[in-house]
Amino acid sequence: MQMTRLLDAQGLEISHEGHRTRLKWHRLRKRFADPLFSAEVMAEGFAAGASMELDLRVRADGGFVVLHDRTLEGETTGHGPIAKKSIGDLGDIRMKEGDRPLILSEDLAAMMQSTHPAALLQFDMKDDYEAIGARGIEHLAAHFREIAASVIVSAGSLDLIVAVKEKLPHLLRGIDPTDKLYNIWQANGWKAVEMELRADLRGPTEPDTIYLHWRLILDAAREGLDMIALCQDEGKRVDAWTFTLKDPEAGFSDEEWRSFQALMALKPDQVTTDEAPATERAWSRRMAD
Template sequence: MSSSDDSTSSTPPPIAVTHAGRRTRLKWHRARRRPSDTPFTASRIVEAMRVGASVEVDLLIHADRGFAVLHDRDLAHSTTGQGDVSRASATYLRGLSLTDNVGNPTDDGVVLLEDLASRLDGVDIADDALLQLDFKADAAALDAAALDVFARAVAPFADSAILSCGDADAVTALCDAAPDIHVGYDPCHRGAIGRTLRSGDFRGFVFSACRDSPRAEMIYLDQELVLRGADRGADLIAAFHAMRREVDVYTLARADTSSVARFARLVDRGADQITTDDPEGFFAANIVAEATESERSD
């Protein structure tokens, strides 16, 4: 069964929370609206774009130099297929089904980036919708053929999409190929978190990120770096705001007591967007928190 067949629409949909006059977007991590969802289903991607959500999918290059919307290179981890995605043809991938969170086959097929425009054709994409395409490799994996496929695939919806990657050279190459797409960068890879926490050089971290990806509109930050930095007096969100970048903090899984407390801290610190597997849960928790605060103020 499709993981989203039983979708129950909340009103409004779980796309953002508002606190102290600030709006923080809830990004649907791996195109999940709730933790039980199968990641990367076409139906959730389409739903997110229709209701105006920020939604993230991962990209891996397949054998025909296009891009599979998957996180794991080993197809057996999340699909009915076998082998490495880099050795799988587009035809083979289109014939696979996604598996759910316990490994059972679903009715949802593997999505390819080059097929996504046709999936979105006719969809009334909301003005605020933003599809994050998170490339899970570095620039060395890209060649002219892959860049050409990327450019042609995203052209129909580029203005509603943002490319992200932890490799600044890959960000440059992909965004040069598709100049209308929005630009994002994740500077938290290759040991950057550990180096920054050991050195305490938070200003240097911010400077390096902006230098390495000067066109980035959105910076993606690991929650541990943001919160541990805050405990030491460093406000990374404010620092990137001062550099005219928005900040997405990732990834909060399920909306339990501990993660709701973290969520509240990140919202209070001014995160523009928070990545989560549980948008519904955090949206509901925020409603309760705001109602409680309002009662205390009365």
């Protein structure tokens, strides 16, 4: 049981009992102290072969901007709903952290022309298909059909992922049924969750990866439902999101360690975190004890 030697302490992966779990950099953060959606961190990840995630919001002109919130106020110096802004409206707006320009989808396409072959970038689409529409899908096709990097497009909206599949069949696809499954569990129990998850795995999105909240995975496992094994048996990968150490310097608290150990025992393909190198270091320290 040893850490990967490649790019040690780069926050790329953990190896455990013969299984490799990638550590995905959440919102382009290698560390929580990094600025949100950092082009510099993304470039570092592309060079190292990291798995990374960013959020995309649709603009009024059908293009996209790398932001999480529906409106500009929270993350930027701008104001108002992003869906009402065209590319020309965003040029003078800056990220609140570090006074950096916004990353537009056009910028992304240019940055992704040359990357490490192992690099994987998740486009987490924060709007539904109704908001993005055929024009947004056309924009993705125009800008990301020829990129060298591996991209996986994910969304809660199944209609959107089906539309991506039809227009860009070569891109990997992911779905996140977490909210829906939580609601089903509360209303009808774990058997109903299992049936719904199976239906999603076999459904028209034909997903490569299933994104599931790590607490949902552990809650289900305690009741005898191994959601990760269920997905992997169907040939799907599982990303457990978002496990971030409260104190990255100190490593795992005892409670965090119990949860993370239980999660790793279920062998997820990927864990989303805001503290990738610290998680890798903390795991190594605990396993050496």
